[in-house]
Amino acid sequence: MNTSQERQVRSDQVRWLDQPENVRRIYYAIWVVCALLLAIELLIDKHVETAVEQWFGFHGFFSLLACVVLVLAAKLLRRVVSRPEDYYDDR
Amino acid sequence: MTIAELTPGLTLILGSLLIPLLPSRGRSFFLIALPVLGLAHLSVLSPGDHGVVSFLGQRLVTLRVDGWSMIFSWIFMIAALTSSIYSLHVRTPLQATAGMAYAGSAIGAVFAGDLMTLFLCWELTAVTSVLLVWAGSGKNAYRAGMRYLIVQIASGMLLFFGALIQLNAAGSLAFGQIGLDAPGGWLIFIAFGIKCAFPLLHTWLPDAYPEASEVGTVYLSAFTTKLAVYALARGFAGTDLLIPIGAVMAVFPIFFAVIENDLRRVLAYSLNNQLGFMVVGIGIGTEMALNGTAAHAVTHILYKSLLFMSMGAVLFRVGTVKGAVLGGLYKSMPLTTVFCVIGAASISGFPLLSGFVSKSMIMSAAGQGGYVLAWGSLVFAAACMLHPDIRVPFSAFFAKDSGKRCEEAPINMLVAMGISAILCVGIGVAPEYLYGLLPYAVAYQPYSASHVLAQLQLLMFSALVFAVLVRNRAYLPDLRSINLDVDWLWRRLGAGLMRITLIVWKSAAASVGDVLSANFNSAASLIARHRLPDGLLLRSWPTGSMSLWVMLMLFGYLLLYYVGA
Numbered sequence: 001m002n003t004s005q006e007r008q009v010r011s012d013q014v015r016w017l018d019q020p021e022n023v024r025r026i027y028y029a030i031w032v033v034c035a036l037l038l039a040i041e042l043l044i045d046k047h048v049e050t051a052v053e054q055w056f057g058f059h060g061f062f063s064l065l066a067c068v069v070l071v072l073a074a075k076l077l078r079r080v081v082s083r084p085e086d087y088y089d090d091r
Numbered sequence: 092m093t094i095a096e097l098t099p100g101l102t103l104i105l106g107s108l109l110i111p112l113l114p115s116r117g118r119s120f121f122l123i124a125l126p127v128l129g130l131a132h133l134s135v136l137s138p139g140d141h142g143v144v145s146f147l148g149q150r151l152v153t154l155r156v157d158g159w160s161m162i163f164s165w166i167f168m169i170a171a172l173t174s175s176i177y178s179l180h181v182r183t184p185l186q187a188t189a190g191m192a193y194a195g196s197a198i199g200a201v202f203a204g205d206l207m208t209l210f211l212c213w214e215l216t217a218v219t220s221v222l223l224v225w226a227g228s229g230k231n232a233y234r235a236g237m238r239y240l241i242v243q244i245a246s247g248m249l250l251f252f253g254a255l256i257q258l259n260a261a262g263s264l265a266f267g268q269i270g271l272d273a274p275g276g277w278l279i280f281i282a283f284g285i286k287c288a289f290p291l292l293h294t295w296l297p298d299a300y301p302e303a304s305e306v307g308t309v310y311l312s313a314f315t316t317k318l319a320v321y322a323l324a325r326g327f328a329g330t331d332l333l334i335p336i337g338a339v340m341a342v343f344p345i346f347f348a349v350i351e352n353d354l355r356r357v358l359a360y361s362l363n364n365q366l367g368f369m370v371v372g373i374g375i376g377t378e379m380a381l382n383g384t385a386a387h388a389v390t391h392i393l394y395k396s397l398l399f400m401s402m403g404a405v406l407f408r409v410g411t412v413k414g415a416v417l418g419g420l421y422k423s424m425p426l427t428t429v430f431c432v433i434g435a436a437s438i439s440g441f442p443l444l445s446g447f448v449s450k451s452m453i454m455s456a457a458g459q460g461g462y463v464l465a466w467g468s469l470v471f472a473a474a475c476m477l478h479p480d481i482r483v484p485f486s487a488f489f490a491k492d493s494g495k496r497c498e499e500a501p502i503n504m505l506v507a508m509g510i511s512a513i514l515c516v517g518i519g520v521a522p523e524y525l526y527g528l529l530p531y532a533v534a535y536q537p538y539s540a541s542h543v544l545a546q547l548q549l550l551m552f553s554a555l556v557f558a559v560l561v562r563n564r565a566y567l568p569d570l571r572s573i574n575l576d577v578d579w580l581w582r583r584l585g586a587g588l589m590r591i592t593l594i595v596w597k598s599a600a601a602s603v604g605d606v607l608s609a610n611f612n613s614a615a616s617l618i619a620r621h622r623l624p625d626g627l628l629l630r631s632w633p634t635g636s637m638s639l640w641v642m643l644m645l646f647g648y649l650l651l652y653y654v655g656a
Contacts, residue, residue, distance in 0.1 A: 015422065017489070030551065030558050037548050044540045049458030050466060059548035063474035067556035070345065070475045074567055078350045081575040088573075088582060 100199025107191035152204025158530035217243030223307030239299035253278030287319035294578035305403030329376025341367030348479035383452030401431035404500035419492030
């Protein structure tokens, strides 16, 4: 077997990530980590630089909101600025 | 003049001229030896002004050694080394020569103690780096390179005229704190701002970088914009205007980055966003903020070149970096995947990696200084930037399996990525070594429980939004498309207006010709009147106004070329 065939075989083995239940595990792990990060906040002594950071879970919830805004705004932006790949070519 | 009096930039520039003359085996050795020699040279420099030459009665300082020039020259030299290793698989000498000369001129600029030396190196970075854009493939690379070159030369021209105005007013070319109120201050500010990709002046960056060759983009990502950051920090530290400029810069490119299909263009927009953090730091201008800017420039060069290297490896092996057609490459390129993920986690600012220890310094400086809006923008940017930054490894190496199979990256690319990745982790784990090199003494502890928790909350909740949307197929899909940026105004609208103007002009010229030939005598006397003594064209004008008109004319010329490119 030459090397390119070997490579093909090696690449086509079923990987850990190929199995849907493992992807689901990663997905739920992110939820668990987020919950833990909120729980830990109750235990530590916060030292903050701005007043809003005193609020419980500020960084987590701010991030949540910011990313939702980002995705919605990006969808709108795409409507305005998206063009076919050859847009600038026909000159 | 001893070796200690020569700028290390010159070592690389002169050395680069030898590269095409060497046989290919000797060349590989030389390409590694040259920046290593440069690193050794840096280690023997002593603080102070060296390499002073007198030119037309002006004192030019070619080697100013202090905290600022040292930290930037160290990281530039390291980037020259890793980029050089990354380029070893290329058989032709052009890119290595251009890249080395480019790195050398950037280092020369960092050591420049006067505006004239700075200007020379500034222009040299432009003409050497455009060769790297042109090394990319096809007509798009050529056109983007032309636009890039014109913008860079325009920046150099503004710097030149600003420097002349300074010389005229103050009698000195010394490059220190300038400020906007200084004579020529605004011209120099805009010159630096163009190279730093300020909002609306930024389009050359996402336009040209993704068109360069796989090697070219790695070089480009390290030097030009960080040289501009250095120059701004020297000349305009504490300029309030930089705070809103930086805040806008940190936020708006994210929206373009998340909808972009070309993954190297995603990285270019995210580069722009990172510059925003540095510019805010310069605007705040306290020692802590400036330290943060310098530290962020260092960490940024490392992880950004690492990311561009990994995408360059994909481009080299697969032939494309369009997110819509990639996926599942981790099976073929496992090491490149690991390096790319380290780069993406570093830029996102995960604790124990390099981005965290520098970005948090700038954010703390903004928070403590009471710059609420700027601080809010930076927190927003830090949270949202995770999306484009994880989308790069996600779309290329994971997502769906595109069925593409290829070889792992060449060994030289893996070594270059490995060195960068080790430095990213090393700085994150032991930031005190980086802090020890910063321009001012550091009294900052990034690893407090509050900081780490806050950062992890930002990142993990951002990741949660990403995961939920991707899982429910509600995330922005990778589309085969391009996105318009403000350069549409001159690439499309401007070009269209120019065509219309030409048509109108031609017909107008024809009718003027008809009228002239009908009234030849009166036309001749009109022309003669302006050419007689005291006529408009023969009056004596001050030379100062002449140079202004020359500048405007050259500008118009550049502008026309830009639109046409």
